[in-house]
Structures are given as C-alpha cells and as structure tokens.
Amino acid sequence: MSKITLHYLDKSRAFRVLWLLEHLGLEYNVVPYVRENNRAPEELKKIHPLGRSPILEIKDEQTGKTKIVTESGYIFQYILENYDQEKILSLKDPEQAEQVQYYLHYAEGSLQPPLLMEYVYSLAAQSPGPFPLSYLVRGVLDKISGAYSRGEVKNQIDYLETEVSKNEGYFVGGQFSAADILLSFPLQMAFLRGFAQAKDYPHIKKWLESITSEKSYSAAKDSAAQYES
Numbered sequence: 001m002s003k004i005t006l007h008y009l010d011k012s013r014a015f016r017v018l019w020l021l022e023h024l025g026l027e028y029n030v031v032p033y034v035r036e037n038n039r040a041p042e043e044l045k046k047i048h049p050l051g052r053s054p055i056l057e058i059k060d061e062q063t064g065k066t067k068i069v070t071e072s073g074y075i076f077q078y079i080l081e082n083y084d085q086e087k088i089l090s091l092k093d094p095e096q097a098e099q100v101q102y103y104l105h106y107a108e109g110s111l112q113p114p115l116l117m118e119y120v121y122s123l124a125a126q127s128p129g130p131f132p133l134s135y136l137v138r139g140v141l142d143k144i145s146g147a148y149s150r151g152e153v154k155n156q157i158d159y160l161e162t163e164v165s166k167n168e169g170y171f172v173g174g175q176f177s178a179a180d181i182l183l184s185f186p187l188q189m190a191f192l193r194g195f196a197q198a199k200d201y202p203h204i205k206k207w208l209e210s211i212t213s214e215k216s217y218s219a220a221k222d223s224a225a226q227y228e229s
C-alpha cells in the first residue's frame with residue numbers, strides 16, 4: 001500500500017491532479033500552499049528544488065520509502081500506470097492509449113508555452129509605467145505577441161477544435177480520458193484570459209461543458225474549495 005500526498009498550490013495546475021485522483025477513486029492527502037505575489041511560497045522548494053506545483057509524494061508504507069513525482073504529464077503517466085488497472089482513464093484500446101500518452105506530452109510541451117508567453121505579455125501590459133512610456137511598452141508587447149505567440153495560440157487551438165470535432169466530442173476515442181482532464185486547464189485559461197474566444201470554438205466549448213459535468217469534477221471542486229483563497 002502507498003500513501004499519496006498532493007502538494008497543492010491555489011489556482012494552479014494542481015487541480016487537474018485532484019480531479020484525476022477523484023475520478024480514479026483514490027485516497028489522498030492534500031498539503032495546501034497559498035501564493036505570495038503570485039508565485040509559489042519558498043516552502044514548496046523543501047519538497048522539490050523547483051518549488052512548482054503540482055508535486056506528488058508517494059510513500060510506500062511497507063518500505064517507508066518516499067518518491068517525489070513532478071511535472072503534470074509525468075504525474076498523470078505515473079498515476080495511470082500504477083493505479084489505473086481498469087484503464088478507466090488511460091483507455092483499453094492500445095491505439096487510443098497511445099493517443100492519451102501523446103496528449104500528456106502535448107499539453108505542457110506545445111500548448112502551454114505560447115499561452116504562457118501571452119500571459120506574461122498581458123501582465124506586463126497591465127503595468128507599463130507612466131505615459132508616454134506606457135504607449136511605447138504596450139506597442140512593443142503587441143508587436144512581440146504578433147510575431148509569434150498570438151498566432152501560435154490560434155494555431156494550437158484551431159488544431160484542438162478539429163481534433164474534438166473528429167473524436168465525437170472528446171480528445172480520444174469518443175470517450176472521457178486523462179487527456180481531457182489534462183487539456184482542461186490550458187483551454188479554460190485561454191478563454192478566461194481572453195487569448196481565444198469560446199464562441200469561435202464551438203466543439204471545445206461543448207467539450208468543456210461536457211467534461212465539467214463529470215461527477216469527479218464536482219467532487220474535485222468541492223475538495224479544492226477548502227484550499228482556494
């Protein structure tokens with residue numbers, strides 16, 4: 001038997017891990033952390049030197065050994081390999097299972113970087129200094145965004161819209177899988193932060209409505225409520 005502890009930073013990717021654990025009906029403990037100036041607090045570095053959340057701590061109760069697992073995609077892979085024997089979220093069909101694996105890499109490897117760039121530019125544009133410097137700064141940020149990340153966000157989300165439309169409303173095999181949970185965060189954030197408009201992506205919009213009506217989503221939301229400020 002092993003004991004699972006999730007190091008959970010408020011308003012973060014850690015919610016997806018909570019959702020994953022709830023959907024698989026696993027027992028877990030949560031250690032909550034609250035952001036300081038929008039960053040993770042220093043104490044998270046005691047768990048892993050990068051101090052980023054999510055972090056999963058797996059303690060083998062027989063040997064007493066503890067394993068630290070980081071990176072959302074790898075955390076998902078680890079949980080699916082070790083705790084999803086029924087292949088509820090990793091999917092039974094081998095080709096579909098491969099496709100789920102692909103999305104575990106894709107979400108942080110390809111989709112997240114241009115979204116993060118847009119987020120950083122939007123933060124910088126919010127405090128650009130006094131006029132006329134603000135005018136110049138906003139203009140430069142807009143140029144940088146236009147040169148790469150704005151178009152790349154559109155490229156990525158257009159691609160995902162086509163994939164959902166081809167796969168009967170989900171990302172893999174017309175059914176709910178770990179890929180849907182992992183892709184929920186960047187796509188929700190893209191719409192929430194205005195980097196893409198939900199009305200332009202009807203299949204993704206419907207997909208979001210559908211996956212967030214899963215019982216495990218509500219259970220994860222209820223669980224997370226106590227850790228969110």
Ligand SMILES: N[C@@H](CCC(=O)N[C@@H](CS)C(=O)NCC(=O)O)C(=O)O
Nearest residue numbers: 012013039040052053054071072108
């Ligand atoms: N690639 C990592 C990213 C982890 C990450 O950047 N987490 C954010 C929360 S969403 C964080 O800890 N931010 C706090 C900070 O950077 O100080 C993953 O997928 O787990």
